[in-house]
Amino acid sequence: MFSKACKYGIKAIIYIATQSLEGKRVKINDVVDNCGSPEAFTGKILGSLVKYDIVHSHTGPNGGFQIESKKLKRIKVSDIVLAIDGASVYNECSLGFGICSNDRPCPMHTSFVKIKNELRRTLETTTIYDLAVGCKNGLLFLTG
Amino acid sequence: MFSKACKYGIKAIIYIATQSLEGKRVKINDVVDNCGSPEAFTGKILGSLVKYDIVHSHTGPNGGFQIESKKLKRIKVSDIVLAIDGASVYNECSLGFGICSNDRPCPMHTSFVKIKNELRRTLETTTIYDLAVGCKNGLLFLTG
DNA sequence: ATAGTTTACGATAATTTTGTCCGGAATTAA
């Protein structure tokens, strides 16, 4: 479904968000300790999410990653997926054809339109804020 | 969603099925010509689908691949996916955690249970026969 | 038997994805 890079990215952002709720910046090693992800690789991924303006970074002592509190409710899971994996989850034909549409459907097209729309709707309506609050309340877990 | 290997496998089986409807065996080069897939790789994949008893193969002149007509309505897309990609599409946590359940859900768990169930239902109820007939009738397309 | 056809299979190669390492740049604080 998602690449590993994307999964690491989502987890990292959710963890950073839980800390941003309390106004705290977090360092990369703190992030990966709490998500079970490889440090250097996660750093790269966060780097690209910084460029996509999803998260802020600061170098130096007391530096780290942080998400503006106003943004927490605006960032959707779909934003992260789009930044890392692109739109392929939604757009790409499930059998890999370049041309596949209602007019010229591949054998699986009709079935997958439905599933992909549901997936898109889910990703586009789930905010980082929702997930972070869930984690803080102990209802959702970032490790396993 | 699916690996390339799995996509090639599904396409190949559908094409073989369209020919099996008419009692014809098909050779590997015929398969890939009609699916746009790489020959040697597709051959490997079909080899493993033979072991999973999804398709039959015959060496020698007039050999090739064929699916028993009674089986056409019994083989589901899920059988092919299971044989090649395994159950990960349904089972695996979307964020990659080993432990992720209703009791201890990852942040995305609840959303994805729904989507994965829908996906499973779709794959388990779509038969190769349905897709092959659709292709024969010119309603569904195996290239693009 | 023999020649021709076709899949099976192991070795190998190319590509993509995942992951590491390290020096440099930015920042802070003393």
Next chain:
DNA sequence: TTAATTCCGGACAAAATTATCGTAAACTAT
């Protein structure tokens, strides 16, 4: 200014996936 901290970015390495090739094995028909 200096030293410590932290992210950044490029080179590199490992692993997984995708893909090719050549030979062997199975089969058919003559």
